[in-house]
Amino acid sequence: xxxxxxxxxxxxxxxxxxxxxxxxxxxxxxxxxxxxxxxxxxxxxxxxxxxxxxxxxxxxxxxxxxxxxxxxxxxxxxxxxxxxxxxxxxxxxxxxxxxxxxxxxxxxxxxxxxxxxxxxxxxxxxxxxxxxxxxxxxxxxxxxxxxxxxxxxxxxxxxxxxxxxxxxxxxxxxxxxxxxxxxxxxxxxxxxxxxxxxxxxxxxxxxxxxxxxxxxxxxxxxxxxxxxxxxxxxxxxxxxxxxxxxxxxxxxxxxxxxxxxxxxxxxxxxxxxxxxxxxxxxxxxxxxxxxxxxxxxxxxxxxxxxxxxxxxxxxxxxxxxxxxxxxxxxxxxxxxxxxxxxxxxxxxxxxxxxxxxxxxxxxxxxxxxxxxxxxxxxxxxxxxxxxxxxxxxxxxxxxxxxxxxxxxxxxxxxxxxxxxxxxxxxxxxxxxxxxxxxxxxxxxxxxxxxxxxxxxxxxxxxxxxxxx
Amino acid sequence: xxxxxxxxxxxxxxxxxxxxxxxxxxxxxxxxxxxxxxxxxxxxxxxxxxxxxxxxxxxxxxxxxxxxxxxxxxxxxxxxxxxxxxxxxxxxxxxxxxxxxxxxxxxxxxxxxxxxxxxxxxxxxxxxxxxxxxxxxxxxxxxxxxxxxxxxxxxxxxxxxxxxxxxxxxxxxxxxxxxxxxxxxxxxxxxxxxxxxxxxxxxxxxxxxxxxxxxxxxxxxxxxxxxxxxxxxxxxxxxxxxxxxxxxxxxxxxxxxxxxxxxxxxxxxxxxxxxxxxxxxxxxxxxxxxxxxxxxxxxxxxxxxxxxxxxxxxxxxxxxxxxxxxxxxxxxxxxxxxxxxxxxxxxxxxxxxxxxxxxxxxxxxxxxxxxxxxxxxxxxxxxxxxxxxxxxxxxxx
Numbered sequence: 001x002x003x004x005x006x007x008x009x010x011x012x013x014x015x016x017x018x019x020x021x022x023x024x025x026x027x028x029x030x031x032x033x034x035x036x037x038x039x040x041x042x043x044x045x046x047x048x049x050x051x052x053x054x055x056x057x058x059x060x061x062x063x064x065x066x067x068x069x070x071x072x073x074x075x076x077x078x079x080x081x082x083x084x085x086x087x088x089x090x091x092x093x094x095x096x097x098x099x100x101x102x103x104x105x106x107x108x109x110x111x112x113x114x115x116x117x118x119x120x121x122x123x124x125x126x127x128x129x130x131x132x133x134x135x136x137x138x139x140x141x142x143x144x145x146x147x148x149x150x151x152x153x154x155x156x157x158x159x160x161x162x163x164x165x166x167x168x169x170x171x172x173x174x175x176x177x178x179x180x181x182x183x184x185x186x187x188x189x190x191x192x193x194x195x196x197x198x199x200x201x202x203x204x205x206x207x208x209x210x211x212x213x214x215x216x217x218x219x220x221x222x223x224x225x226x227x228x229x230x231x232x233x234x235x236x237x238x239x240x241x242x243x244x245x246x247x248x249x250x251x252x253x254x255x256x257x258x259x260x261x262x263x264x265x266x267x268x269x270x271x272x273x274x275x276x277x278x279x280x281x282x283x284x285x286x287x288x289x290x291x292x293x294x295x296x297x298x299x300x301x302x303x304x305x306x307x308x309x310x311x312x313x314x315x316x317x318x319x320x321x322x323x324x325x326x327x328x329x330x331x332x333x334x335x336x337x338x339x340x341x342x343x344x345x346x347x348x349x350x351x352x353x354x355x356x357x358x359x360x361x362x363x364x365x366x367x368x369x370x371x372x373x374x375x376x377x378x379x380x381x382x383x384x385x386x387x388x389x390x391x392x393x394x395x396x397x398x399x400x401x402x403x404x405x406x407x408x409x410x411x412x413x414x415x416x417x418x419x420x421x422x423x424x425x426x427x428x429x430x431x432x433x434x435x436x437x438x439x440x441x442x443x444x445x446x447x448x449x450x451x452x453x454x455x456x457x458x459x460x461x462x463x464x465x466x467x468x
Numbered sequence: 469x470x471x472x473x474x475x476x477x478x479x480x481x482x483x484x485x486x487x488x489x490x491x492x493x494x495x496x497x498x499x500x501x502x503x504x505x506x507x508x509x510x511x512x513x514x515x516x517x518x519x520x521x522x523x524x525x526x527x528x529x530x531x532x533x534x535x536x537x538x539x540x541x542x543x544x545x546x547x548x549x550x551x552x553x554x555x556x557x558x559x560x561x562x563x564x565x566x567x568x569x570x571x572x573x574x575x576x577x578x579x580x581x582x583x584x585x586x587x588x589x590x591x592x593x594x595x596x597x598x599x600x601x602x603x604x605x606x607x608x609x610x611x612x613x614x615x616x617x618x619x620x621x622x623x624x625x626x627x628x629x630x631x632x633x634x635x636x637x638x639x640x641x642x643x644x645x646x647x648x649x650x651x652x653x654x655x656x657x658x659x660x661x662x663x664x665x666x667x668x669x670x671x672x673x674x675x676x677x678x679x680x681x682x683x684x685x686x687x688x689x690x691x692x693x694x695x696x697x698x699x700x701x702x703x704x705x706x707x708x709x710x711x712x713x714x715x716x717x718x719x720x721x722x723x724x725x726x727x728x729x730x731x732x733x734x735x736x737x738x739x740x741x742x743x744x745x746x747x748x749x750x751x752x753x754x755x756x757x758x759x760x761x762x763x764x765x766x767x768x769x770x771x772x773x774x775x776x777x778x779x780x781x782x783x784x785x786x787x788x789x790x791x792x793x794x795x796x797x798x799x800x801x802x803x804x805x806x807x808x809x810x811x812x813x814x815x816x817x818x819x820x821x822x823x824x825x826x827x828x829x830x831x832x833x834x835x836x837x838x839x840x841x842x843x844x845x846x847x848x849x850x851x852x853x854x855x856x857x858x859x860x861x862x863x864x865x
Contacts, residue, residue, distance in 0.1 A: 368722050376722045376852075398623070398728050400615020401672035402608070411672065414612050416721070416728070424724040426608070434672065439623045 002112040003154035004290075005119070006299050008049025009264045010041050010144040011251060011308035013431045013467065014324075017316045018138055028314065029252035030141040032127050034324040034408050035430055035448040038065040038144070039075050039459065042125040043082045043447040045144035045257075047391065048302045049121065050083060053148065059117035060090040064104040064124040064256045068095060069449075069457050071175070078459065079123055081354035082447050084388055090117065098171075098221070098282030100124070101145070101256040106286065108149040109158050119150040126255025129325055131179035139224050140180070141252025145260035155295035156267065156276075158288055162204035166196050166284040171223070189227055193281055197221070198234050200285035201277065208289055212236045216274035217266050219244045221259040221281045250309055263290075265305040270296055303468060311467050313433070323408055330407055341453045356390035356445065356461045358423050367423035389445070390461055392419040396441045401434050415463050417443055427463040442466045471744040475568040477697035477704040478689050478861065480509025483821040486685035486808040487654040494526065494582040495538040497686035497814075502539055502578055505688040509700055513539060516690070517572040519546045522559035522579035522813035524848075535578055553760065553848025554712060554857030555579060556687070556816025561710045561857070563691045573696055579818075580686035581811030588682075611671035611679050613850065614763040618673050620728040621765065625780045629673050636764040637664035638786045640677040640806060643761060646793060647803025649833040654683045654809045678764040683809025687817035689824075694864070703828045708841070709747070709860040711740030720852005734773040734847055737856035742775075745860040747841070750775040750797075754860075755839035756826050757797055758819030760847045761804040770845060771799065774858075793834060801826065801834050812848070819844035820859060827863050 012032045018025035032041065042063055050058075061083075063076040076091035094100035094107070101124035108120040125144035130136025170192040171182045182188055197220070205211065212218075218237050222228035228246045232239040244266045254261055259280045266276055272294040279287045315321055322328040349370075351357040358369035363380035367387060374381050394417035401411035413429040415437070429437070430448055443463040450458045482504025484497055492500075498521075506513060521535040532546030551558040556579030563577035622632035641661055647653040659677060667676035697704040713736040720726055738750075747753045757776060761767035768782045776797050777785045785791065791799035800806070802822040805815060823842025825831040840863045847856045 366724060368724065370722070372722065376720075377724075398616045398620035400612045400619055400674075401669075402612035402615070403669055403671060404609065404611065411669075412612065414608050414616060416616055418724065422724060424722070424726070426721060439619065 001154060001157055002109045002149060002151050003158050004147050004156035005150040005153050005295070006049050006053060006148040006155070007264045007267055007304065008045050008047070008051070008146040008302050009261050009305045009308060010044035010048060011305065012036060012041065012142055013311065013313050014315050015250070015312045016321050017314055020316050020318045020321070021138055025138065027249035029138070030143055030254070031315065031321060031324065032142040033431060035450070035462070036127070036142070037069050037449055038067045038125040038127055039069055039078050039457075040447050040449060041127070041142065041144035042075070042079050042123040042146070045125065045146040046079055046083045046121060046123050048304065049146035049148050051302050055084050056086060058085050058089065058119045058121055058148070060108070060111060060120035061085060062092050062094060062104040062108050062120060062122040064094040064100040064122070065126050066095060066098060066100065066173070066256055067127050068093060078354070081350065082390070082459070084355035084390070090120070098256055099280045099284060099286055101260050102278065102280040102286035102288070105147060105149070105260065106161060106288070108147070112149050112151050119148060121146060121148050124257040124260050126257050128255045129179055132327070134179075135224065136180045136182075139248065139253050141254045143251060143254035143257050143261055145257045145264050147260065153295050155293055155299055157291045157293060159291055160204060160208050160289045161286065162200055162207060163286045164196055164200045164284045166192070168192055168283065189223070193223060193227055194230055194234060197231055197279055197281050197285045200287045201235055201279060204287045204289060212242070214275065215242065215277050216270070217242060217244050218277040219259055219262045219266055219279065220246070221279050222246055223253060224248065261305060267292070267296060268300065268304050268306050272296060307468060341456050341458050343456065351386060353460060355388050357386040358389045359384035360387045367419070367421070369423055369425045389419055389423055389425065390447070391445070392421060392423070393442060393444050393466065394419045394425070394463065396437065396439055396443060397424070398439060399429070399437055413437060415443065417463050427461070429464065430462045431464040436465070472564055472568055472710050473708050473744050473746065474694065474706050476564045476691050476707045477694045477864070478707065478820070478824060479692055479697045479700045479704045480505040480511070480690035481688065481821050481824045482508060483652055483687040483818050484685050485652045486683045486811065486814070486818065488584050489684040490584065492684060494534070494580055497582065497684060498535055498538040498578055498580050501580070501686035501688040502576065505576070505690050509690045511574070511690065511700065514542055515574050516541065516544065516576045517574055518544055518563070518566055519576040519578065520559040520562040521546060521548045522550065522555035522577070522816070523548055523581065524550045524552060524555040524812035525581055525583060550813070551712065551857065552855040553762070553810070553812055554816060554846040554855045555813035556818070557710070557844065557846055557857030557859050558712065559813070560689060560691070560817065560820065560859060561712060563689070564707055564710060567691050567693060574690065574692045576688060576690055577817065578686065578688040579813040579816060581814050582684050583682045583811055584684050609671070610762065611674055614765050615671040615674050617728045617769060618765040621768070622673070624727070624729055627783070633665055633673055633675070634661065635783045635786060636674070636678050636768070637661045639761065639764040639767050640664045642786070642792060643800050643804040643806035646801055646834060647807025650803050650807065653803040653807040654681055655803070655807045674763060674765065680762050680805040681809035683811050685808065685811040685814040685818065687814050687821050689817055689820060704864055705824055705827050705861050706864055707859070708862045709741035709744030709858070711737035711744070711858040713737035713740065713856050715849065715852045715854045721850055722852060726851065728851070729779070730769065730773055731847060731851045731854070731856065733851070733854050733856040734770060734845070737858045738774040738845070741843070741858040741860045745862070747860070751777070754797055754841050754843050755836060756801050756823055757799050757843040757845070758802065758804065758822055759799055759845050760815075761800055761806050762810055764806070766847070767800065767804070770847070774845065793836065798836055801831070801836065816844055816846045816857060816859070819846070820861065823861050827861065
């Protein structure tokens with residue numbers, strides 16, 4: 001029976017203190033760094049989910065987001081390349097609704113169920129932006145979740161679904177909008193969210209002949225804390241014991257990824273035999289019933305929600321947040337030209353860019369990056385095997401910090417790192433605090449957006465201080 | 469292999485003032501430096517039979533006509549050369565070899581760079597490919613690249629950042645003192661250790677005075693055979709050795725064991741030039757060395773790579789005044805890149821100009837006591853993938 005065989009999550013390191021938005025507000029929300037987007041957060045969650053798994057065995061990748069960096073160009077392929085999946089896999093993007101995360105989950109489960117493929121990885125990520133001064137700005141956070149769906153060693157069985165489709169302009173973004181729009185909130189929440197989710201959950205429970213008291217925990221998608229409480233009450237769940245915490249105080253609503261991130265948080269605490277309810281909302285609602293198996297104990301060694309929430313840095317300055325979101329722009333400065341993004345060069349070098357493959361010399365055993373035709377150590381020509389460096393930890397050999405780079409990034413730290421098991425790489429470092437960096441400091445790799453030019457986003461790996 | 473030693477002479481040189489020369493174009497600078505060299509040699513433009521132009525930064529692929537058009541040469545061969553920061557020495561090398569080969573009697577080497585029209589505050593990238601999909605090394609600017617070596621040098625030799633920065637500050641103070649005595653320098657003022665230490669950080673741990681400026685400038689040399697030189701002037705100088713080494717990535721930044729404390733291209737180019745010149749102990753035999761101090765840490769590492777001080781011992785030597793104007797080897801006696809800035813292809817010829825003055829006793833307030841051997845060295849690029857040029861000149865017999 002198809003179900004969840006592994007889970008992973010990603011919460012950015014940075015948390016914006018809500019006090020920085022409006023004096024006196026409490027709590028914080030997770031915000032992406034300037035070099036992160038839904039693609040990069042998706043990659044991070046996928047890698048967390050694939051810890052200890054054979055990546056060659058994965059047959060498909062579905063990606064869900066309302067903040068994908070392209071209207072036309074698949075994101076699932078970028079994520080699949082970055083996490084080093086095979087090329088003969090199915091990929092698809094699910095978009096345009098906050099419900100697309102659960103839609104991708106359902107599609108992944110149904111695809112595995114239908115046979116032909118054994119494992120599909122589904123990834124959801126979002127980084128929606130509320131206009132300055134709105135409740136959306138306070139409530140929206142950034143993050144990602146990933147679930148590996150398979151047909152053996154299932155940790156969570158997916159037992160039943162119910163969905164309602166509802167045409168309604170309650171919360172939306174037009175194709176050229178930067179910020180979330182909404183209709184008057186009394187209407188939106190009473191006739192939209194509360195009504196539709198309640199109808200969906202009731203129908204599912206009825207279908208399965210269950211009452212709320214038979215469920216261990218319910219995971220409620222919600223636009224804010226107040227409505228989260230309203231829904232629990234309306235459906236008759238005990239908010240203290242039966243409802244997964246909403247995490248608004250520490251993370252915020254992470255859009256498409258939000259219910260799935262809450263599911264990961266619930267699974268981190270779940271016991272074999274637990275019965276969970278998962279809901280999502282957006283132009284209707286999806287609800288599904290899950291049953292935890294004893295396999296769940298075997299997949300607890302990831303960063304997940306707990307690990308990622310526990311490691312954080314506070315941004316208490318609203319200007320930094322605005323700069324990272326591109327809402328404060330700088331005057332451009334003349335610079336000498338250095339080179340251009342080239343689609344053909346990117347294609348040619350795809351293995352060294354996306355999965356960060358270095359070459360291991362079969363003659364001398366040396367590992368080098370970037371790949372060379374002739375071994376820098378022993379001059380052997382074309383005798384190499386590719387080795388993936390993106391999942392290796394490393395140590396800083398030396399570093400420097402450039403203060404004359406773009407103000408967005410300053411100081412830009414260049415760190416020369418030595419990978420465990422061999423290999424040296426010159427990296428740009430991110431998610432760092434300059435004063436804490438020293439020679440010998442352990443680092444790991446993180447997929448980030450380097451720059452955008454000529455309408456293309458240029459992704460590559462950077463080093464970060466160990467997150468765990 | 470015959471080598472270049474004593475086979476060609478420099479009989480005239482010119483060097484513009486370096487700086488933010490807003491009112492001078494690249495053509496103006498070439499006219500100024502080349503005509504100063506012609507006047508100095510007392511020869512006519514039409515005595516030049518071939519010319520080489522070093523130019524690294526201005527758009528590439530358009531050849532030597534930039535120099536020909538500026539000077540209005542008479543349809544003689546003019547070739548542009550570029551080889552990173554060694555482009556000036558590369559021009560001298562080509563002009564020297566053409567004379568040594570017996571093809572021409574008199575040649576001209578000119579280096580020029582007009583950096584201040586770009587609007588950029590620095591040379592933004594090094595070693596980048598024309599098209600790149602991932603930025604492996606390209607996003608690093610020069611100060612950040614040299615910061616890597618400074619961090620590592622401090623770590624390797626047990627210097628705290630404060631101690632390390634003090635050593636670097638002493639280099640800046642020395643070079644600024646020398647530059648204060650030079651009317652052609654971009655910066656002609658002394659600085660103190662405290663000023664250097666308290667300056668704003670450019671690329672940690674390097675501060676403002678650890679970095680050289682972007683400047684405009686040009687310098688030129690007239691090269692001929694010694695037997696012709698005798699008829700031109702009594703105090704010509706002789707080329708003793710020329711070395712150029714191109715990094716191939718064998719030991720540089722791609723290698724997993726590179727130490728960031730030495731640069732093989734510099735060691736090798738130095739060795740080539742020393743071998744040609746017959747120099748066994750550079751510290752004893754070289755009187756004046758113009759080293760590539762684009763950053764203070766670069767001068768320190770150049771010194772160790774070229775044998776002017778044992779590895780890891782620079783601190784002791786700079787504290788002892790070994791490299792001052794009156795010291796054992798005067799390093800960057802004219803103020804160096806620190807005071808001249810670094811108009812890329814002009815720098816190598818500007819450095820030779822100082823030896824040309826010093827060996828002939830014409831260096832004014834900076835004049836050393838009877839120097840006989842001078843050295844100029846440039847390095848550009850990233851270790852293992854860069855280029856070093858070394859030129860050694862000496863007094864005539």
